[in-house]
Structure formats: C-alpha cells, structure tokens
Amino acid sequence: MVFRDIMNNMANNKLQSNIWKFYLISALSGFVLYYVIDKIFMEFRGLSITEIVLVEIVYVITVIVLEVPSGVLSDRWSRKNVLALNMVFFMLNTLLWALSHSLTLFILGVIAGAVHSALLSGTHTSFIYDTLKQLGRSGEYIKVLGNTYFYMGISAATAGILGGMISEYYGLAAPLWLTLIFSAMALVFILTLKEPEIHKTTGEIDYWKHIAVTLKYLRKHPALYHIVFVTVILESTYMVMDEYMQLYFVRVGIPVFFLGYLGAMSSGIESLGSKFSYFLERFNRRNVYLAVIILSGLGFLLAGYLGSYIGVIFVFLPIAAACFAWPLLSKDFHDELPSSQRATSESCVNLLNHLFVIPLAFLFGRLADSVSFFSAYLAIGIFIGFYLIVFLFVSYKKIGRKSIVKS
Secondary structure, three states: HHHHHHHHHHHHHHHOOOOOHHHHHHHHHHOOOOOOOOHHHHOOOOOHHHHHHHHHHHHHHHHHHHHHHHHHHHOOOHHHHHHHHHHHHHHHHHHHHHHHOOOOHHHHHHHHHHHHHHHHHOOOHHHHHHHHHHHHHHHHHHHHHHHHHHHHHHHHHHHHHHHHHHHHHHOOHHHHHHHHHHHHHHHHHOOOOOOOOOOOOOOOOOHHHHHHHHHHHHHHEEEEEEHHHHHHHHHHHHHHHHHHHHHHHHHOOHHHHHHHHHHHHHHHHHHHHHOOHHHHHHEEEEEEHHHHHHHHHHHHHHHHHOOOHHHHHHHHHHHHHHHHHHHHHHHHHHHOOOOHHHHHHHHHHHHHHHHHHHHHHHHHHHHHHHHOOHHHHHHHHHOOOOOHHHHHOOHHHHHHOOOOOOO
C-alpha cells in the first residue's frame, strides 16, 4: 500500500513537471528570429506579393489536407510523439527557407511548415487539458494555457527585437540559421514530457470511424457551434494581419531595423492578452466576444483608412482582440469534449479556419496588387462588420447557455 502511494506520488510529480516543461517548450519554440522579416526575406529572394500569397495558400491547402488526420493521430497514438514530430518539421521548414532562392524551395519549406502546424493543432491544448484534469486542476486551464502563450510571446518579442538587429547587421538569412538552435532545444524537452494516463486512445476503432464519431459528437452539441464561429472569424482575420503587417510597416516608411521592435510589440500584446485572459472569465461571455469582434473590425478599418504611421497603432487591435479571446474560447470548447476526441475536434475547427483563410488571403493579395495595399485592410474590416451583424442578430440566439453565457 505504501509502495503504491509512493509510485502514485512519483507519477503525479512527473505529470506535474509537464506544466513547467510546457512553459519552457513554449519559450524555446517561440524564439523564432525570422518571423519579423520572413515576408521581407521572401521579397529579397525575388518573390512578388502574389507569389508570397501563393506560398501561404499552399501552406493552408496542405494544412487542410493534414489537419484532421493529424488530430486523429494525436488521439489514437501518442501526443508526446506528435509534438516531437511537429518540432522536427518546423526545423525542416526553417532549413529549407534558409537555403531557398526560388519559389519552388519556398513552397517545399512551407509544406514542411504546414505539417508542423497540423501536428501541433489540437495536440498541445489537449495535452495541457488532460494533464490538468488528471491532476484535479482543470479549473486552471485558462490560466495555464494563457501562461504558455505568455512565455511564448515574451520569447517571440525578444526574438523579434534581436531578429531585426541581426537582419540589419548580418543579413536576412542569419536569423533563420540561429533559430534552428532553439528549436532543437525545444525538441529535447518535448521528449521528456509524461503522457497523461487520462488520455485514452481510440486505437481499438477504425481510423475513419474515429473521424465519423467525432463529427457526430460535434454535430449533436449545439453549444459548440458558435464557439467555433467566433474562433474561425477571429483566427482567420488575425492570421491575415499577422502575416502581412510587416509589409504594412514598410509601406508607411518604417525601416527594416525597427521591424523587430514592432514585432516585439505584437508578441508582447499577444503575451499579455493570453496571460490575463482569465480575468475576463468573470464577465458574460456574449459581451466579451462581442467586444473582441468589434475591436478586431475597427483595427482593420482604421489601419486601412489611415495608411500611415498613425495607422500602425490600429494594426495591433485585431491581434489584441484574438489573444484575449483564445484561452476563453479554448476552455469553452474543451469543457464540452471527451479526452479521446479533443485533438480531432480541435483539428476540425482548425480545418474550417484554414478553409476560410484561403479566399480571405487570396482576396487580400489581389486587392493589394490591383487596387492598393491599404484597401485590402479596409475590405477585411468591412467583412468583420458583416459578421458582427450576424453575431448580434442570428448567432447569439443559438449559443448554448452552459459554456458561453456565463455571468
């Protein structure tokens, strides 16, 4: 009996260590020195804006193909192994881009990056949720998830400042080579994680049956519908802003040297939004989600309308809106799911998000090239305005009371 208690305590201690390891892994994997200059790097290597958008579309299409299968792999196999594979493919993406001087190699690199994203999708949040649930601390999920984003954001902010400086003095390729060191360190710590026993795989049922069971579960839980809708709108428009804001900065006359500081500001906003998101849990969910939708739309509209140094301020509004909402949306979503279907369910949401991003990014690129760069921002802001009307007069009437409308 005593021996069993000792073994249980040891197991709990190992499981407890997952939390601080996740913080460390988030910091190391977030230390990407080239994110603040990747679009500039592509232009420097000869790509047009349309070709840059094409690279992004290839990324999205690849993620679409792999999104749900990767989630099923996470639910049916080992989430630790899937996280390790995700980091390996990120390193391959970085390596291929560092070597690239053509559209073809950029596309090969972004395909590796898409595999990385698909493997990560739903896996890390499910791993965290199940770890906390087994420890009897599932109520801390918003705070712990927010902390992982916080440490990742602080690391990304530091990397952004350093990345801009390194690019200025040592060339645009140097940040990519240096990033590989920190990614390798993250991989080492991922391999030391302990898989929660609460994660029961569905390996005993057919692969496609697992997907069918998950889709049936999602379809029969209306409380999840509009969590998904709000998530998709905020995430897809955030992706557009995050991917192309550095081109906005350059076009209003900001030197490449300062892109690192602006990237750090973006990461800082993401970090603070995620870390302090749990303070919003006390408020009515409908009002919180309404506020972040308005904030995101205003950011795009004002950035596009002003198209100047002053407009830079409003570029950060959609980022702040999304980051304050993400932990809340994730908690509401996972509260409704069984462990065996967490990763697959979240992958389904991310699949929908990427399906939505394709026409959105293509529209952005075409408007930027054929009309004006700033008109593309205005168009996204108008689109969010239309969704706001839907949210006010249609969606909210159907939102489940259990997880969304909390006072």
